[in-house]
Amino acid sequence: MNQRIVWTALALIVPTAARAEDVWREQSQMAVDRAGVSAVEVFNARGEILARPSADGRIHVQALKVVRATGPARRRELSRETVVETSRQDGRFVVQVRYPQRHTVRVSLWKTFGDFTLPRVDVRIVLEVPAGLPVVLNSTSGDLRSEDLAGVQTLRTTSGDVNVQGARAPVQVSTTSGDISGSDIGNARVVTVSGDLDFSDSRGVIIATSTSGDVVVRGSSDSLGVRTVSGNVEAEGARRGVSVSTTSGDIRIRRASGNVQIASQSGEVAAGLAPPLHSANIEASSGDIHAKLARTLGCRLDVRTSNGTIGIELPVHAKTVTRRMITAVVREGTTPVQLRTSSGSITVTEGEGRP
Amino acid sequence: MTQPAKLGVAALGVALLVLGSGAMRGWGRPSVSQAWAQSQTMEFKPVPPESAEALERRSGRHPSSIPAPPATPEPPSPPVVTRSGDITRIGSDIHIGKDEVVDGSVIAIQGDVRVDGHVRGSVSSTGGDVYLSSTARVDGDVVSIGGELHEEPGASVGGQRSTVLNMTRERHLRRLDGRLRDRLREDIEEQTGHAAALVARMAWLLIWLGIAWGVTRFAPVRTSTAVDMLRREPGMSLLVGFLTALLLAPSLVALALVAAILCITIIGIPLAVGALLGYVALLVVVCVWGVLIGVVPVGQFVGARLAARSSAAPQPLSLLRAAVYGVIAIEGTRVIGEAFHFVPFLGWVGTLIKVVWWISGSLILMFGAGALMRSKFGQGPGGRWWPLRPARPVDSSGSGPVAQPSPGPAAAGAPAAPESTSPPPPGGAWAPPDPSGAAPPSPPAPTVHPSPWAPPDPGAPGPA
Numbered sequence: 001m002n003q004r005i006v007w008t009a010l011a012l013i014v015p016t017a018a019r020a021e022d023v024w025r026e027q028s029q030m031a032v033d034r035a036g037v038s039a040v041e042v043f044n045a046r047g048e049i050l051a052r053p054s055a056d057g058r059i060h061v062q063a064l065k066v067v068r069a070t071g072p073a074r075r076r077e078l079s080r081e082t083v084v085e086t087s088r089q090d091g092r093f094v095v096q097v098r099y100p101q102r103h104t105v106r107v108s109l110w111k112t113f114g115d116f117t118l119p120r121v122d123v124r125i126v127l128e129v130p131a132g133l134p135v136v137l138n139s140t141s142g143d144l145r146s147e148d149l150a151g152v153q154t155l156r157t158t159s160g161d162v163n164v165q166g167a168r169a170p171v172q173v174s175t176t177s178g179d180i181s182g183s184d185i186g187n188a189r190v191v192t193v194s195g196d197l198d199f200s201d202s203r204g205v206i207i208a209t210s211t212s213g214d215v216v217v218r219g220s221s222d223s224l225g226v227r228t229v230s231g232n233v234e235a236e237g238a239r240r241g242v243s244v245s246t247t248s249g250d251i252r253i254r255r256a257s258g259n260v261q262i263a264s265q266s267g268e269v270a271a272g273l274a275p276p277l278h279s280a281n282i283e284a285s286s287g288d289i290h291a292k293l294a295r296t297l298g299c300r301l302d303v304r305t306s307n308g309t310i311g312i313e314l315p316v317h318a319k320t321v322t323r324r325m326i327t328a329v330v331r332e333g334t335t336p337v338q339l340r341t342s343s344g345s346i347t348v349t350e351g352e353g354r355p
Numbered sequence: 356m357t358q359p360a361k362l363g364v365a366a367l368g369v370a371l372l373v374l375g376s377g378a379m380r381g382w383g384r385p386s387v388s389q390a391w392a393q394s395q396t397m398e399f400k401p402v403p404p405e406s407a408e409a410l411e412r413r414s415g416r417h418p419s420s421i422p423a424p425p426a427t428p429e430p431p432s433p434p435v436v437t438r439s440g441d442i443t444r445i446g447s448d449i450h451i452g453k454d455e456v457v458d459g460s461v462i463a464i465q466g467d468v469r470v471d472g473h474v475r476g477s478v479s480s481t482g483g484d485v486y487l488s489s490t491a492r493v494d495g496d497v498v499s500i501g502g503e504l505h506e507e508p509g510a511s512v513g514g515q516r517s518t519v520l521n522m523t524r525e526r527h528l529r530r531l532d533g534r535l536r537d538r539l540r541e542d543i544e545e546q547t548g549h550a551a552a553l554v555a556r557m558a559w560l561l562i563w564l565g566i567a568w569g570v571t572r573f574a575p576v577r578t579s580t581a582v583d584m585l586r587r588e589p590g591m592s593l594l595v596g597f598l599t600a601l602l603l604a605p606s607l608v609a610l611a612l613v614a615a616i617l618c619i620t621i622i623g624i625p626l627a628v629g630a631l632l633g634y635v636a637l638l639v640v641v642c643v644w645g646v647l648i649g650v651v652p653v654g655q656f657v658g659a660r661l662a663a664r665s666s667a668a669p670q671p672l673s674l675l676r677a678a679v680y681g682v683i684a685i686e687g688t689r690v691i692g693e694a695f696h697f698v699p700f701l702g703w704v705g706t707l708i709k710v711v712w713w714i715s716g717s718l719i720l721m722f723g724a725g726a727l728m729r730s731k732f733g734q735g736p737g738g739r740w741w742p743l744r745p746a747r748p749v750d751s752s753g754s755g756p757v758a759q760p761s762p763g764p765a766a767a768g769a770p771a772a773p774e775s776t777s778p779p780p781p782g783g784a785w786a787p788p789d790p791s792g793a794a795p796p797s798p799p800a801p802t803v804h805p806s807p808w809a810p811p812d813p814g815a816p817g818p819a
Contacts, residue, residue, distance in 0.1 A: 023495075023496070023514055023515070024401070025401065025402050025403070026399035026400060026401050026402065027399060027400060027402040028397040028398055028399040028400065029397075030395075030397060061397070063397055063399070064402075065399055066515075068515075079399070083396055084396065084397040084399075085394050085395065085396050085397070086394065086395050086396075086397065087394035087395065
């Protein structure tokens with residue numbers, strides 16, 4: 001019953017609040033020569049920022065104000081109070097959006113059932129930068145996007161999402177609650193608190209730090225370093241090495257090569273190991289460990305558990321076998337593979353699929 | 356000084372002040388003016404929604420070319436069907452065809468909106484989803500309340516996309532279904548709990564009836580003595596029972612300490628275990644016996660009321676019958692209280708009865724346990740705490756022991772016979788029962804406190 005009342009009220013309020021004629025748009029653009037500019041930096045608290053390469057070697061800034069308010073006078077006033085400034089500071093070209101700091105909204109009961117829109121203004125910016133010019137984007141709640149940039153990127157936002165596509169230079173991203181996604185990127189250093197991370201087809205080293213967000217990396221041709229507290233980690237491949245540590249999250253690495261270092265406190269670890277493997281060290285305190293060795297991988301297994309069980313489901317040449325420890329040689333390999341857990345169980349299998 | 360000279364000096368002063376203030380302003384903010392010289396505020400011009408689409412699009416990769424400056428929107432292709440005005444439907448879906456143009460807004464309440472054509476206003480759905488196909492074009496905002504927005508690549512939205520209370524109807528229905536199931540499960544669990552409680556109370560009723568039979572069968576004299584004590588001194592019995600309850604916790608602590616000290620040595624461990632078991636057994640005996648002693652007056656009251664209603668001549672109530680009546684009155688009330696939970700709108704009566712039962716049960720326990728303690732476990736005032744056995748019969752004046760009656764022939768070797776059901780004489784004088792089954796010696800005539808108990812009921816189970 002209460003839900004019906006709420007929906008009916010929303011049905012009365014929202015369509016009127018979302019009327020198209022309550023939206024006022026203003027647009028502006030400018031072009032600046034690159035000469036003397038060492039970097040481009042944008043400060044935009046609310047609106048979305050998109051950065052992409054420039055075609056003519058100049059810096060282009062295009063801004064769109066979207067103002068929502070009841071009444072044209074109020075809309076024009078809000079638009080007038082919202083200012084986009086550009087300046088040069090220490091060689092940097094800075095674009096800064098200043099929003100009205102304080103709104104006074106008076107809503108009568110009658111207005112809520114009629115023509116009423118909560119005032120809101122945001123500025124969306126499209127930035128086009130010449131190749132190789134570093135870019136710094138700052139926002140609070142706005143989303144940040146970059147496409148095919150060749151310069152170093154630094155993207156910071158609090159609650160907005162970040163999307164990076166086709167970066168050909170190092171990328172630094174930090175968010176608090178916003179999600180981070182990217183594809184076809186090089187080296188990246190990513191920090192988030194509760195946002196999720198999703199990268200695909202990375203060409204460089206990815207170093208990700210998360211507190212509670214999950215980390216997903218699909219296809220990494222270089223190495224991967226991930227630290228989380230409670231977030232899960234899932235990677236489909238890291239050819240030159242993996243270093244993952246988590247406290248309570250689960251770790252699932254499909255095809256890890258190079259130097260593999262995986263540590264978990266209470267989460268479960270599942271890792272597929274494939275050549276060329278230099279070393280592998282997988283540790284868990286209370287979680288189980290599932291290791292899947294590629295059929296062409298030869299190694300020296302050292303499996304130890306304090307309270308759990310050990311299961312090895314592939315042909316090995318056992319050296320030492322006790323209830324809690326097994327050392328064995330697989331396919332006469334010499335690559336050290338150490339699997340250790342305190343109270344969990346360890347299972348070693350053979351195959352190429354998901355561990 | 357002449358008037359023109361004064362005016363000249365004044366003009367000079369004003370000019371100096373103006374110059375000075377200007378210079379001060381300039382000196383005070385040199386860096387700001389320098390910074391302002393390099394900053395620039397962008398000039399904005401109003402644009403129609405169509406020209407702002409490239410900037411407002413939030414998905415898909417943009418071409419790496421400079422966006423075209425705001426231009427006059429191209430005129431739309433001539434539509435085949437044009438609808439004027441808003442379209443609002445409640446409880447059904449709305450579909451805007453590919454060749455349709457709606458010159459207004461589309462609003463659906465508890466229904467989906469599917470747009471393949473052109474909507475010049477806004478699209479909103481409350482409790483439904485909004486589907487925008489690749490050919491859809493919405494000039495205004497797209498709002499979905501309680502639903503989801505499904506947008507294919509190529510769809511154009513001039514305004515804002517808003518999703519409020521993002522919850523599909525299926526999820527909503529599942530939630531409602533889950534709530535109903537939870538409610539039903541709670542009801543079933545509640546009813547099952549009441550049924551189990553009713554069965555448990557009936558079982559307890561039977562158990563207490565068995566206890567009443569056993570106690571009046573095997574310890575009739577002690578029980579009668581305690582009941583007699585309760586009738587004579589109810590206030591003191593309640594006080595003693597209350598104090599006994601108060602002493603429960605300290606005695607437990609003391610016993611635990613003693614047991615801990617005893618457990619220091621190996622030989623003390625069995626002693627500690629024995630002490631603990633003895634204490635628990637004592638508690639059980641006091642509670643069970645005390646409750647039974649407490650319910651006997653209740654049963655006697657009930658029996659008297661029943662006898663008053665019947666036309667038959669009133670007969671004295673036996674101890675067993677009084678105990679049975681009392682148990683039925685107390686435990687039966689609780690059974691009725693549990694049964695009230697099955698009566699619609701009267702479940703609170705059952706709860707009320709349960710509360711009253713707990714209070715009255717606690718009082719009955721304290722009355723009975725107090726009387727039991729006061730009578731020294733049914734020995735009477737002349738009894739002894741240790742060794743706990745019947746005191747020597749005393750004369751009616753209480754001046755000293757009287758001659759001990761000689762034990763019967765089977766007193767030494769025969770198994771202990773149950774106590775006689777004859778009431779004890781007041782004042783604690785008591786004679787052991789005659790194992791041969793002969794009638795016990797007639798008690799001395801009551802002087803001050805006549806025993807309420809009549810000779811045993813012929814129908815009641817008596818001693819062998």
